[in-house]
Amino acid sequence: MNVPPGLKYIDSHEWIRPEPDGTVTIGITDHAQAALGDLVYVDLPKPGRKLNVGEACAVVESVKAASDVYAPLSGEVVASNDALSGAPEAVNEDAYAAWLFRLRPSEPSQLAGLMDAAAYSKLIAES
């Protein structure tokens, strides 16, 4: 399973990429897309929405099941990947290119508490 180094992860299978401008980009992991199967619908948070860490804020639905996506950090949504609404299968094709939304963290210190690639690899190996 592909777990790129340099990203952060949380145990509900989202990846987090810190950007140079201080925002973070969020998606679901390769492990998550493989478990869900072919995605057919995504529901993303709108820019301007304020999220608390751990809040269910997006939904990805595959042919098989619906799954919530959780905010890995508190903050305000600054962008969502609207291109996915017409092509949710892009997440299956490359889960790390097909990002879901971007946040401007309100408590950037929360980033330090997230898993690195090694810790997340261990988590999915044990699951």
Next chain:
Amino acid sequence: MPKATSLNATHRAAGARMVDFGGWDMPVNYGSQIDEHHAVRRNAGMFDVSHMRVVDIHGTPAAAPRDFLRYALANNVDRLKTPGKALYSCLLADDGGVLDDLIVYFLRDDLFRLVVNAATADKDIAWLTALAGVRAPGLRLVPRGDLAIIAVQGPQARQKVWRAIAGSEAASAALEPFNAATFATPGMGELFIARTGYTGEDGFEIAVPAIHVEALWRALAAQGVAPCGLGARDTLRLEAGLNLYGQDMDESVSPLESGLAWTVDLASDRDFAGKAALLARPAKRRLAGLVLTDAGGVLRAHQPVHTDAGEGEITSGTFSPTLRKSIALARLPATVAVGDTVHVRIRDKRLAARVVKPPFVRNGRALVQ
């Protein structure tokens, strides 16, 4: 530990994602479930359905299987006039609830064959054995754990089977839908080949000695038949408007409220298990098809449906790869009509759906918009 079919190692070696289905460790998909779905609609796919149970019913001159099944099954086995002919039927409890749905084959006057669902097989056999003890002493029920089953489905399915199995074309080319034949092969033992399926496409379901099932699977794969998992089987059967036992009907509901009135013979004088209960309990609900017309999610089992006539519930829902829309079967108040607009609660949204008459898709063609 879930039970494993004879093809379990083959599925795992092919990279299948495995799930527990009715107590069996089964492949849900090998790669893309949607690709597997399209393979069946456009070409040919195969499913390991060896978790389903073949039960042979052997009779004696004093205990004829036909007489027994005439009472045991809700559909009328007297429709089976020629050897090899098949019939879909419910097995009903005395209170009219659905114990299982099955296919019954008339093979000889002293031999009928049932194919029943995996999760219900033990319950069915216990129920039928008890009923036979009262009504047909001497009748023997023989569960065929020695047989595996592969379903080969799609517009090219029959041609590919004929190329894969020596002697199969001669044995099965003349079979009409819902008919079966038995023939001997050089390398795969005696095969039972039925022109039946659960996808809305043409094809065969083939019962094979379990010791030869891997050879059959490989011979079909060599002809380009795509391995397909239970995920695609579910989207295919739902597009075809076919019920799934345990989801669209079970012991708590009447077949008349499950879209199965066409399989229940209430017109003739024949008595059968559950008949009196059905006659005493008119249907207040009906199983209908839904097509989601608003964007905002995917229809799923157990979502509530709001109609002008009252509340209903989705029993099976999915995204239809053929229609590229979400579709469902839903149990609704009986007065809701085809063409009506209803509303489905999905998370925090109330989304419009149109009531349609299943099937949604047959033989590769969309039947609803």
